[in-house]
Structures are given as C-alpha cells and as structure tokens.
Amino acid sequence: MPKMQLTQSKITDAALSIAEQQSYEAVTMANIARALSIKPPSLYNHFKNLDEIKQEMALIAQQKLYEALKDKNTLLSLAKKYVDFSISYPGLYTASLRGGTGKTGHAIVQLFANTPVLAGLVEKEKIHAIRGFRSMLHGFIDLQYHEGFKMNVNLEESLVRMVGIFERGLSG
Amino acid sequence: MPKMQLTQSKITDAALSIAEQQSYEAVTMANIARALSIKPPSLYNHFKNLDEIKQEMALIAQQKLYEALKDKNTLLSLAKKYVDFSISYPGLYTASLRGGTGKTGHAIVQLFANTPVLAGLVEKEKIHAIRGFRSMLHGFIDLQYHEGFKMNVNLEESLVRMVGIFERGLSG
DNA sequence: AATAGTAAACTAATACTATTAGTTTTACAA
DNA sequence: TTGTAAAACTAATAGTATTAGTTTACTATT
Incomplete structure (x- = not known):
C-alpha cells in the first residue's frame, strides 16, 4: 500500500540481481515483484512488459x-x-x-x-x-x-x- | 477414446514437425498433443516429461x-x-x-x-x-x-x- | 467366449507463467 | 482542503508443465 517510489532503475536493478544470483530464466515478473515487495501488475506502471525490462537489462x-x-x-x-x-x-x-x-x-x-x-x-x-x-x-x-x-x-x-x-x- | 497406438517415434516426429514448421519455442505439450489429436497428459505414458522429448529430438x-x-x-x-x-x-x-x-x-x-x-x-x-x-x-x-x-x-x-x-x- | 490384467487414453486439479481490466490508495499541488 | 494523477492493488484470463486418479480399450489367458 505505501508508494515506495518505484522507478525503472530499481526494477532493472532487481532484475539484474536475480539474473546474477539465480539465473536469467529466473527473471520473471513474479520474482522481480517479490524482490521489491510488490505485486506483479505494479511493474506495468513502469514498463510496458517483461520484454522491455529485459531490453533495459x-x-x-x-x-x-x-x-x-x-x-x-x-x-x-x-x-x-x-x-x-x-x-x-x-x-x-x-x-x-x-x-x-x-x-x-x-x-x-x-x-x-x-x-x-x-x-x-x-x-x-x-x-x-x-x-x-x-x-x-x-x-x-x-x-x-x-x-x-x-x-x-x-x-x-x-x-x-x-x-x-x-x-x-x-x-x- | 480409440487407442491409436501412440509411440515414442510418433511423438518425436510430431515434435520435430512443429520445430521445423513453426519454431522450437512452439514445441509444447499442448501443441504436440494437438498435432496428434490427443490430450497432453497422454504424452506422459510415453515420455517422462517434455525434457525427455526434447532430448530425443x-x-x-x-x-x-x-x-x-x-x-x-x-x-x-x-x-x-x-x-x-x-x-x-x-x-x-x-x-x-x-x-x-x-x-x-x-x-x-x-x-x-x-x-x-x-x-x-x-x-x-x-x-x-x-x-x-x-x-x-x-x-x-x-x-x-x-x-x-x-x-x-x-x-x-x-x-x-x-x-x-x-x-x-x-x-x- | 468370458475375464483378468495392462497399456493408454481420459478428466480434473495444481502451480506456475505473463498480462489486462478495473479499483483503490497515496501523495502532491492548486 | 480538495482534486488529480501516479502507483499501488485485486481479480480475472489464457497460457505453460505436470500429477493424481479414473476409465476405456485391447490382449492374452483360462
């Protein structure tokens, strides 16, 4: 519920952390969201879709x-x-x-x-x-x-x- | 309902056809099953899992x-x-x-x-x-x-x- | 020929995946 | 203070693989 000022950079940082510590296959909306303590749909306020996140990664x-x-x-x-x-x-x-x-x-x-x-x-x-x-x-x-x-x-x-x-x- | 004598070779043939005509990503249990006019779970009577099918492919x-x-x-x-x-x-x-x-x-x-x-x-x-x-x-x-x-x-x-x-x- | 057993299909359910629609909440600015 | 917009949410859809449990169909034996 708090707004926690999510940014594109925080999302890609989380995604890169997952790729680095787990695997590239583990880069999913659910895992990124969990790492940021939010729900997957919230990510769509900042990126069009998973592919755009991967593009930035x-x-x-x-x-x-x-x-x-x-x-x-x-x-x-x-x-x-x-x-x-x-x-x-x-x-x-x-x-x-x-x-x-x-x-x-x-x-x-x-x-x-x-x-x-x-x-x-x-x-x-x-x-x-x-x-x-x-x-x-x-x-x-x-x-x-x-x-x-x-x-x-x-x-x-x-x-x-x-x-x-x-x-x-x-x-x- | 008929038994249609499904074999490992018929399954891998279907899987290879899909890979050839569509793409490797299109090789899914659902697509293989559809090509053979059966339901996905039936494939498990002949292969342990999708990975084994891909191994054979x-x-x-x-x-x-x-x-x-x-x-x-x-x-x-x-x-x-x-x-x-x-x-x-x-x-x-x-x-x-x-x-x-x-x-x-x-x-x-x-x-x-x-x-x-x-x-x-x-x-x-x-x-x-x-x-x-x-x-x-x-x-x-x-x-x-x-x-x-x-x-x-x-x-x-x-x-x-x-x-x-x-x-x-x-x-x- | 009747029946038992097995192989191979099924349905239904679970747990994932991404994504969308619609709603609520939060924060900031007028 | 109130209105607006950004950013979160819940709920739902459609897809993925897989498992459990059930039924069907064929085959071999008595």
Missing part, C-alpha cells in the same frame, strides 16, 4: 561487460576476460545478448578493433575479422553452456589455441 | 544435420552447409543443441577431422582446432539469430572470410 549488462573489458588491449586478454565474465556472471552475459548493437555494443567492438593485430587491417577486412572473432568467442561460451561446462580443465587451453590460430590467420 | 536433429553434411569434405563447404542448415531449419538446429555429444555428434566431429587442413595435425592440436572451428560456426549462427538476421547480404562473405582466416591460421 541488456543495455546495463553490456555496460558491465564493457567495464570488465575496457583495459584489455590484446585479442587474447580480451578473449580471456570475455570468457571469464560469461562464466562468472552467466545470467548477466545472457542478458547482454538480448539487446541489439547500440552505443555500448559499438564500444566493445572498438576494443577489438584497437587491438594490434586488427588495427592495421583495412576497414572492410577488419569488420569481418571482428565478426569472426566475436563469433568464435560467443560460440565457445555457448557450446560450453549447452554442454554443461564438462571439460573445464582444457577450457583455457582451447581458448588460447583458438585465439592463436585466429591471430596467425590474420597476420600471416 | 536432439538426437534425431543431429542425425539430420549429419546427413546434410556427410558428403562435404572441406572446411568451407562444411561451414556453408552448416550455416545453410541452421537458416533453413532453425527449429531443428536449436533442437540439435540440446543433446550432449553422442554417437552422431562424434560422427559430425569426424567430418571436420577428415578435412585436408585438419587431417594432418597431431591429435591434441586437432581437437582444439575442431573445437575452435565449431565454436566459430555456432557463434556466427547464434549471433545472427539474436540480432535477427539483419545484414543478410554480407553473411556469406563474412563466413568465407572467417573460414579463410581460420584455415590460414592452421596451415601457416
């Missing part, structure tokens, strides 16, 4: 991913941190995928673009290279995710090798 | 993927067919991911392993290379999927370049 999750990556400047260090983020915060990583490539998305792409092996390429080739590298990273993460993180032991070695092959393919 | 979908790939013997032709399959039958491709790496999964891996650029590598390196290549393919597909197949025009070119980079990184 994606933007913030992308910013957190950017923050984690921003001081890295080689393909390997970016790749390692990228994978590390997706393992440490799977819910946040999943959330980050549900948003298009906005401002933050471009900023992340720029981190890859400014890497030694990529910086020298002509624009067109650079775009394809970045697309390929990100595909590789995301695919690596997603396949691990689907297979339940089985062979964790070789995970880092596989990543290092993959990045090595890609770098050699670019510079050679 | 995964095996069959992997077989269909293998069939589509089996006559290809270069990384590029495999990659093109792989992406083609995922675009032509997104529901089937999604289904194929929900199963671990069983017999068919290994058969698919062998197709990559027998490729000219990979066949010569020592076993350990080969494993990492295959893992990397499949990650790249899957990531490429999944990112397109999440971004809604925006830039379809450059899709093929990006793929060709990616494969080129990877091949050069291996042989160089």
Whole structure:
C-alpha cells in the first residue's frame, strides 16, 4: 500500500540481481515483484512488459561487460576476460545478448578493433575479422553452456589455441 | 477414446514437425498433443516429461544435420552447409543443441577431422582446432539469430572470410 | 467366449507463467 | 482542503508443465 517510489532503475536493478544470483530464466515478473515487495501488475506502471525490462537489462549488462573489458588491449586478454565474465556472471552475459548493437555494443567492438593485430587491417577486412572473432568467442561460451561446462580443465587451453590460430590467420 | 497406438517415434516426429514448421519455442505439450489429436497428459505414458522429448529430438536433429553434411569434405563447404542448415531449419538446429555429444555428434566431429587442413595435425592440436572451428560456426549462427538476421547480404562473405582466416591460421 | 490384467487414453486439479481490466490508495499541488 | 494523477492493488484470463486418479480399450489367458 505505501508508494515506495518505484522507478525503472530499481526494477532493472532487481532484475539484474536475480539474473546474477539465480539465473536469467529466473527473471520473471513474479520474482522481480517479490524482490521489491510488490505485486506483479505494479511493474506495468513502469514498463510496458517483461520484454522491455529485459531490453533495459541488456543495455546495463553490456555496460558491465564493457567495464570488465575496457583495459584489455590484446585479442587474447580480451578473449580471456570475455570468457571469464560469461562464466562468472552467466545470467548477466545472457542478458547482454538480448539487446541489439547500440552505443555500448559499438564500444566493445572498438576494443577489438584497437587491438594490434586488427588495427592495421583495412576497414572492410577488419569488420569481418571482428565478426569472426566475436563469433568464435560467443560460440565457445555457448557450446560450453549447452554442454554443461564438462571439460573445464582444457577450457583455457582451447581458448588460447583458438585465439592463436585466429591471430596467425590474420597476420600471416 | 480409440487407442491409436501412440509411440515414442510418433511423438518425436510430431515434435520435430512443429520445430521445423513453426519454431522450437512452439514445441509444447499442448501443441504436440494437438498435432496428434490427443490430450497432453497422454504424452506422459510415453515420455517422462517434455525434457525427455526434447532430448530425443536432439538426437534425431543431429542425425539430420549429419546427413546434410556427410558428403562435404572441406572446411568451407562444411561451414556453408552448416550455416545453410541452421537458416533453413532453425527449429531443428536449436533442437540439435540440446543433446550432449553422442554417437552422431562424434560422427559430425569426424567430418571436420577428415578435412585436408585438419587431417594432418597431431591429435591434441586437432581437437582444439575442431573445437575452435565449431565454436566459430555456432557463434556466427547464434549471433545472427539474436540480432535477427539483419545484414543478410554480407553473411556469406563474412563466413568465407572467417573460414579463410581460420584455415590460414592452421596451415601457416 | 468370458475375464483378468495392462497399456493408454481420459478428466480434473495444481502451480506456475505473463498480462489486462478495473479499483483503490497515496501523495502532491492548486 | 480538495482534486488529480501516479502507483499501488485485486481479480480475472489464457497460457505453460505436470500429477493424481479414473476409465476405456485391447490382449492374452483360462
């Protein structure tokens, strides 16, 4: 009954907390409402629907991913941190995928673009290279995710090798 | 009321049809039951739950993927067919991911392993290379999927370049 | 052929999911 | 102080998977 001044930011904060501590699948209207001690319909006074909440979550999750990556400047260090983020915060990583490539998305792409092996390429080739590298990273993460993180032991070695092959393919 | 001799195979066939013609998300107990003109609870006489149905779907979908790939013997032709399959039958491709790496999964891996650029590598390196290549393919597909197949025009070119980079990184 | 047993369907109910309509309450501003 | 608007609510709908318990239909045996 009290008005508790609910805001969009409080809602997305709650939603991100759930994604981070439980899972992305646990981000439901009921769970968000419970975390805020309100009833689900109240959320519709601030967001059109669950999808809009997830859209907003994606933007913030992308910013957190950017923050984690921003001081890295080689393909390997970016790749390692990228994978590390997706393992440490799977819910946040999943959330980050549900948003298009906005401002933050471009900023992340720029981190890859400014890497030694990529910086020298002509624009067109650079775009394809970045697309390929990100595909590789995301695919690596997603396949691990689907297979339940089985062979964790070789995970880092596989990543290092993959990045090595890609770098050699670019510079050679 | 008639008994209509429902079998596991008829159920998975119906489920795969739904995945193929509608979407993987449309694979629900209600939809499967409707396709078979029965009520949802009847499905539980043949499968423990929806997850087991999806498990079985995964095996069959992997077989269909293998069939589509089996006559290809270069990384590029495999990659093109792989992406083609995922675009032509997104529901089937999604289904194929929900199963671990069983017999068919290994058969698919062998197709990559027998490729000219990979066949010569020592076993350990080969494993990492295959893992990397499949990650790249899957990531490429999944990112397109999440971004809604925006830039379809450059899709093929990006793929060709990616494969080129990877091949050069291996042989160089 | 009658009957027992089993397999496979059913109905009804539970507990979730998102969402909408309509109502009440709270807070703030005139 | 009172009116208005924002923000909460309750109640309901339609969808999801699943379970319990019941009935139907077929099959095999006596």
